[in-house]
Amino acid sequence: MISLQGISKSFKVARRAAGLRQAAKSLIFREHTVVEALKDITFSIGEGEIVGYIGPNGAGKSTSIKVMSGILVPDRGSCTIKGYTPWKERTAYVGHIGVVFGQRSQLWWDVPVIDSFQLLKDIYRIPPDEYRRNLALLTETLDLGGLLETPVRQLSLGQRMRCEIAASLLHGPSVLFLDEPTIGLDAVSKLAVRDFIRTINREKGVTVILTTHDMSDIEALADRILLIGKGTLLYDGTLQQLRGRFGTERTVTVDYRGGSGQGPLVVEGAESVSWSPERAVFRVDTGKTRIADVLSRLSEQAELLDVAIEAKPVEELIVELYREHRI
Numbered sequence: 079m080i081s082l083q084g085i086s087k088s089f090k091v092a093r094r095a096a097g098l099r100q101a102a103k104s105l106i107f108r109e110h111t112v113v114e115a116l117k118d119i120t121f122s123i124g125e126g127e128i129v130g131y132i133g134p135n136g137a138g139k140s141t142s143i144k145v146m147s148g149i150l151v152p153d154r155g156s157c158t159i160k161g162y163t164p165w166k167e168r169t170a171y172v173g174h175i176g177v178v179f180g181q182r183s184q185l186w187w188d189v190p191v192i193d194s195f196q197l198l199k200d201i202y203r204i205p206p207d208e209y210r211r212n213l214a215l216l217t218e219t220l221d222l223g224g225l226l227e228t229p230v231r232q233l234s235l236g237q238r239m240r241c242e243i244a245a246s247l248l249h250g251p252s253v254l255f256l257d258e259p260t261i262g263l264d265a266v267s268k269l270a271v272r273d274f275i276r277t278i279n280r281e282k283g284v285t286v287i288l289t290t291h292d293m294s295d296i297e298a299l300a301d302r303i304l305l306i307g308k309g310t311l312l313y314d315g316t317l318q319q320l321r322g323r324f325g326t327e328r329t330v331t332v333d334y335r336g337g338s339g340q341g342p343l344v345v346e347g348a349e350s351v352s353w354s355p356e357r358a359v360f361r362v363d364t365g366k367t368r369i370a371d372v373l374s375r376l377s378e379q380a381e382l383l384d385v386a387i388e389a390k391p392v393e394e395l396i397v398e399l400y401r402e403h404r405i
């Protein structure tokens with residue numbers, strides 16, 4: 079449904095040296111550097127997938143989203159989404175996609191939210207019945223009831239973001255591009271936005287491409303990860319595969335009935351991270367040692383009161399991936 083083949087995009091950026099004399103010189107002799115934002119990007123995404131598009135700052139994520147939404151024309155390569163080439167057949171194409179740029183608003187700042195929605199209804203030529211149905215559903219699921227009559231500039235970030243997401247879905251698109259949709263949101267709003275994304279994916283089959291620096295977004299939503307670094311696609315796989323590659327390590331924390339005589343617990347196959355008379359923390363490579371064996375050896379040495387086993391956070395797995403690819 080989404081297919082990119084060898085997409086490349088570079089930007090020519092004027093270079094200005096520091097200092098007055100250099101600045102004057104650059105008025106006549108303008109030097110340019112070329113930034114290769116995307117280099118030969120190829121991937122495809124199936125209908126109904128939620129894909130996390132991740133990478134460090136300046137990796138090329140927003141540029142990719144702009145190409146896929148038809149805002150930018152690439153230098154080379156082809157892109158087909160729902161049978162359209164986004165930048166060529168924009169008018170027909172935009173009816174099938176919704177786009178949210180977390181850092182930018184598509185709502186008119188000084189007018190009530192509902193007026194922006196009405197304008198979008200006219201722009202997308204949404205039939206009145208469909209508009210009413212979609213608006214009712216979005217108002218209910220995104221809890222917009224009290225916000226529709228408020229001018230956008232008076233909304234909090236979280237409230238605005240819920241309105242932005244609703245605005246991008248009023249015309250019932252089947253593909254949704256979300257560029258950092260949870261940036262700056264508090265924990266409650268973040269959960270609400272994630273919940274909503276999952277619901278429209280499950281119930282309406284909307285395909286979602288999500289860029290984010292928040293790895294808990296990825297963990298909560300994405301079945302698959304595309305990692306981009308310095309304009310190149312570096313990894314395409316599931317979170318589970320990534321865990322399998324880097325994530326055999328577990329942290330085991332045990333609380334036990336200690337006492338003044340209790341010395342450090344020593345367990346073969348478990349590396350001690352920290353120790354106190356009541357609590358010990360170990361690192362265990364489950365590829366080499368079974369957690370059950372560690373716990374059984376520990377219980378021979380002390381009366382265990384509580385045990386917590388944690389996998390490596392996704393954040394750390396991603397950092398390892400960045401490190402492996404030197405980005």
Ligand SMILES: Nc1ncnc2c1ncn2[C@@H]1O[C@H](COP(=O)(O)OP(=O)(O)OP(=O)(O)O)[C@@H](O)[C@H]1O
Nearest residue numbers: 089091113115133134135136137138139140141142
């Ligand atoms: N309009 C532009 N003109 C010149 N250079 C640009 C332009 N847009 C992007 N770039 C450059 O292209 C590269 C990729 O930028 P892009 O915004 O796609 O990165 P990103 O992965 O979205 O980063 P971030 O996580 O910081 O938002 C960067 O080096 C950026 O400076």
